[in-house]
Amino acid sequence: MTKKILYRGAEAEIRLSQYMGKTVVQKQRVNKAYRIEEIDRHLVAYRTKEEAKLIAEARSYGVSVPLLYDVDLTKGAITMEYLAGSRVKDILNGLEESERKRICFKIGESIARLHNHDIIHGDITTSNMIFLHDRVHLIDFGLGCKNSELEAKGVDLHVLMEAFESTHSKYAHCFEYVIEGYSKKFQGNASAVVKKIEEIVRRGRYR
Amino acid sequence: MMICLGIEGTAHSIGVGVIKDVKEKCRVLSNLIKTYQPEKGGIHPREAANHHASYIAGLISDSVHTARVDFSDIDLVSFSQGPGLGPCLRTAATAARALSLTLEKPLMGVNHCVAHLEIGRGTVTGCQDPVLLYVSGANTQVIAFAEGKYRVFGETLDVGIGNCLDKFGRGLDLGFPCGPKIEELAKKGTQYLGLPYSIKGMDLAFSGLLTAAENYVRQGKRIEDVCYSLQETTFAMLTEVTERAMAHTEKQEVLLGGGVASNKRLRDMVQTMAKDRGAHFFVPSRDVCVDNGAMIAWLGFLMYESGLRMSLDESLINQRFRTDMVEVTWRD
Numbered sequence: 001m002t003k004k005i006l007y008r009g010a011e012a013e014i015r016l017s018q019y020m021g022k023t024v025v026q027k028q029r030v031n032k033a034y035r036i037e038e039i040d041r042h043l044v045a046y047r048t049k050e051e052a053k054l055i056a057e058a059r060s061y062g063v064s065v066p067l068l069y070d071v072d073l074t075k076g077a078i079t080m081e082y083l084a085g086s087r088v089k090d091i092l093n094g095l096e097e098s099e100r101k102r103i104c105f106k107i108g109e110s111i112a113r114l115h116n117h118d119i120i121h122g123d124i125t126t127s128n129m130i131f132l133h134d135r136v137h138l139i140d141f142g143l144g145c146k147n148s149e150l151e152a153k154g155v156d157l158h159v160l161m162e163a164f165e166s167t168h169s170k171y172a173h174c175f176e177y178v179i180e181g182y183s184k185k186f187q188g189n190a191s192a193v194v195k196k197i198e199e200i201v202r203r204g205r206y207r
Numbered sequence: 208m209m210i211c212l213g214i215e216g217t218a219h220s221i222g223v224g225v226i227k228d229v230k231e232k233c234r235v236l237s238n239l240i241k242t243y244q245p246e247k248g249g250i251h252p253r254e255a256a257n258h259h260a261s262y263i264a265g266l267i268s269d270s271v272h273t274a275r276v277d278f279s280d281i282d283l284v285s286f287s288q289g290p291g292l293g294p295c296l297r298t299a300a301t302a303a304r305a306l307s308l309t310l311e312k313p314l315m316g317v318n319h320c321v322a323h324l325e326i327g328r329g330t331v332t333g334c335q336d337p338v339l340l341y342v343s344g345a346n347t348q349v350i351a352f353a354e355g356k357y358r359v360f361g362e363t364l365d366v367g368i369g370n371c372l373d374k375f376g377r378g379l380d381l382g383f384p385c386g387p388k389i390e391e392l393a394k395k396g397t398q399y400l401g402l403p404y405s406i407k408g409m410d411l412a413f414s415g416l417l418t419a420a421e422n423y424v425r426q427g428k429r430i431e432d433v434c435y436s437l438q439e440t441t442f443a444m445l446t447e448v449t450e451r452a453m454a455h456t457e458k459q460e461v462l463l464g465g466g467v468a469s470n471k472r473l474r475d476m477v478q479t480m481a482k483d484r485g486a487h488f489f490v491p492s493r494d495v496c497v498d499n500g501a502m503i504a505w506l507g508f509l510m511y512e513s514g515l516r517m518s519l520d521e522s523l524i525n526q527r528f529r530t531d532m533v534e535v536t537w538r539d
Contacts, residue, residue, distance in 0.1 A: 010451040034479040035443040038399040123408045127455060143406060155364075159408035165531075166358040167455075203364065 011047075011142065012076075019069050019079055029076035029142075044076040047142050052078055054119055054141040063113045064137040083139070085132025092126055092168055104174045106136045108181025111157065114138070116187045118148045120156050125163035154196030157182070161197065209512070210236070210276055211283040212306070213504025214263070216299025217291025217319045218345060219243045219250050221259035223266040224501030225274035225281070228508055233329030236274035238494050238501040239266050245383055249373060250344075256294030263302045270500065281312055285507020288316030289528030291345075296524040304522060315507040315515070316522050319498075320530040321357050323464035324350055325509060326495045326502035331462070334489040338458050340449045340477060343465035343498070344369030344384070347445070349409060349452045350530055352538060357530050360452040361409030368441055369467050371413040375420055375437060379430065389434045390470050396435020400428060404440060409448045409455070416440055438472055446476045453486060463490040466497050513537035 006025065007014040017026045029044045052071040055078075059065050070079035088107070092100060107129065114121060121128075122143030130137040145152075157178075164175045183190035208228060215222040224238040243258040245251060271278055286303035289296055300316070307314035324339040338351040338360075347363040366374070369386060376385025402419050405412040416437070423433045449461060461481050467473060468490060481488035495501055513536040 008454070010447065010454040032443075032447075032480070033483060034446050034476040036399060036439050038401075039404070039439060039443050042401075043404065125408065125455070143408070155407050155410075159410070162360075162408070162410075166353055166360055169354045169356070169358075200364070 009140075016082065017079070022069075023082050024069055025066065025080050025082045027078045027080065045073055048073055048076045048078060050144060051141045054121075054144040054146075055080070057117070058114055058119055058138070058141070061113055061117050061119075063110055064135045065141075066137065066139060083130045083132050083137050085130040085137070087127055088129035088131050088136065089126035089167060091131060092174075093171065100171060100174055101177045103131065103136060104177035105181035105184075107160075108178040108183070109185040110136050110138055111160075111178070112182045112185035112187075112190075115153050115156070115182075115193075116185070118146050120145050120147045120152045122156065122159075124156055124160040126160075126167060127163075150192060150196050153193050154200050157193065158197050158200045161201075209282040209508055210274075210280050211285060211504040211508040211511075212267070212270070212281050213317075213500040213502070213507055214267075214284070214286040214299045214303045214306075215240075215319070215322075215498050215500045215503045216259050216263075216295045216302075217287045217289070217498060218295060219255055220498040221262055221266060221295075221299065222498060222500035222503075223263070223270040224499055224504050225270055225276060226501050226504040226508065228512075233326065233501070233505040233508075235330070235495065235501045236276065237270045237272075238499050239270045239273065240494075240497070240499055241266060248377065249383060250292065252292040252294045255292065256298045259295055259298040263298065267302065267306060278310060281310060283313050283315060283504075283507055283511050284310065285315040285317050285503050285510075286522075287319045287322070287503050288522070289319065289525035291319060291526060293524070293526050296526065300522060300524050304519065313511065313516065314519065314522055315511055315517050316524075317503055317506040317510060318528050318530060318533045319503070320346060320348060320350065321533050321535075322502040322506040324357060324462065325506045326499075327462040327464060327489060327491050329505045329509075330495055331489045331491055333487060334460060334462055336458060337460035337462035337489060338449060338452050338456060339462045339464055340445060340468075341464045342368050342445065342467035342473070344373065344467075346465060347411065348530060349449055351452060351456045351458060352535065353456060356535055357533060359530050360455060361411065361448040364407065364410050364412045365414040366417075368413065368445065369465075371417050371441065372437070372467070375417055378421055378424065384466070386467055386470060389438065390472065392431050392434040393438045393472065394435075395431040396429070396433075398429070398432045398435075399439060400432055400436040402436055402440040404444060406444055406448060409451050411444050411448055413441060438470075442470075442473045442476050445473065446480050449477060450480050450484065453484065459485070460487045460489065464496055468496050469493060509537040
């Protein structure tokens with residue numbers, strides 16, 4: 001089985017692989033020599049398990065995520081569908097404003113669908129979104145969790161806001177479109193979440 | 208070539224440094240620091256400012272003397288404009304304004320956090336475009352250059368790592384600063400006690416694990432084990448967010464800065480991470496890694512040389528001067 005490294009992230013290696021005749025992605029968490037074994041073992045197993053659970057659950061609620069094929073907790077490996085699209089991080093800055101707005105709106109809708117079921121992604125950046133078949137697919141639930149608190153939803157969106165400010169600083173206003181999409185699909189009180197984001201910004205140092 | 212004098216006074220330290228630029232690198236001619244030691248507890252801002260006020264004049268003349276230059280050789284006076292404690296910032300700024308007016312030389316206020324990054328680029332060979340893990344008492348930020356500014360990719364959502372260690376140590380009467388003592392105790396730790404590991408994207412939170420560590424102490428766990436667990440957990444979190452920022456920004460260099468960068472265990476962890484990524488690891492020498500005047504002088508020089516000028520009206524301090532508020536005119 002030939003394996004090509006697609007991407008080497010901070011905590012995992014993403015490889016193209018074959019599974020029952022299909023081209024698939026294998027996400028292999030790597031052990032980190034810098035941290036002690038107790039912490040490393042716990043993080044690798046816990047995050048693999050949580051990620052697989054959250055992806056499966058998100059899919060059941062109609063969020064575009066990769067289809068899961070196999071999970072190996074001892075190895076810290078997840079085998080999933082290969083989404084041959086583009087990272088939103090790479091395409092967003094180069095789009096027409098109207099198209100950018102449309103995609104940001106979709107991003108907001110996807111996040112709302114997660115939050116409607118208390119799924120917190122934990123690392124919503126545009127690097128973790130694949131645009132394919134006119135859909136925004138969310139990937140990498142490695143820092144995700146289930147949490148019903150307003151705070152968790154606020155922090156989740158705040159991470160994306162910071163990503164817009166750092167990676168798409170010329171288009172930071174597009175976060176507003178994300179919020180529009182979010183507000184449309186979120187079944188709870190979206191303005192309370194927006195207020196929470198503002199509170200989190202103020203809580204940051206030197207704000 | 209310019210000779211620049213910098214005054215640092217954001218928190219517990221008052222420092223005066225003199226630098227000159229040699230082939231786009233920073234040569235430190237002198238770098239003197241006096242540190243306020245509270246009798247008990249943490250930094251009292253007014254007491255710290257009083258401390259700074261009583262030492263600043265002597266430090267300025269000693270620093271110029273040590274640098275073997277004359278006051279008339281100084282081309283620029285720069286100072287830490289923020290972020291930091293108001294009374295301390297005002298003391299340093301007042302001294303800088305007075306010196307600038309007396310010498311009839313230009314004045315430049317600089318951002319303290321950016322100075323920590325620039326001194327790394329200015330003094331460490333090979334360090335060109337790093338991700339900075341800036342760890343001090345008040346500050347815990349992961350900073351890198353992107354789209355014309357130094358941007359904060361991750362930071363603490365509550366207290367700085369140094370504050371976290373100090374708060375923990377204060378309960379044990381370790382004295383200020385507690386980091387070095389916790390480091391010593393941690394070396395004798397043998398058992399890891401589980402602590403919350405709190406990362407949100409590239410941001411971190413320390414308050415929950417601080418409470419959990421304090422609870423272990425109350426339960427009578429070995430102090431050495433608690434210190435060990437506290438260091439291992441917080442430093443693993445810091446290293447992880449730094450690595451995430453490196454992956455995100457696709458940068459191949461990591462730089463340490465701030466007082467907590469003196470911790471050997473943290474250095475080892477970040478160095479191991481860098482090595483495993485095939486990235487370069489840099490840490491400036493200790494005297495320019497902690498809060499110091501030379502880094503303020505160097506950033507003042509970079510800003511001045513890029514064409515920036517600061518009038519007296521613009522030299523007001525800013526306690527909440529964020530890293531990403533600085534327009535970086537001296538880099539492409």
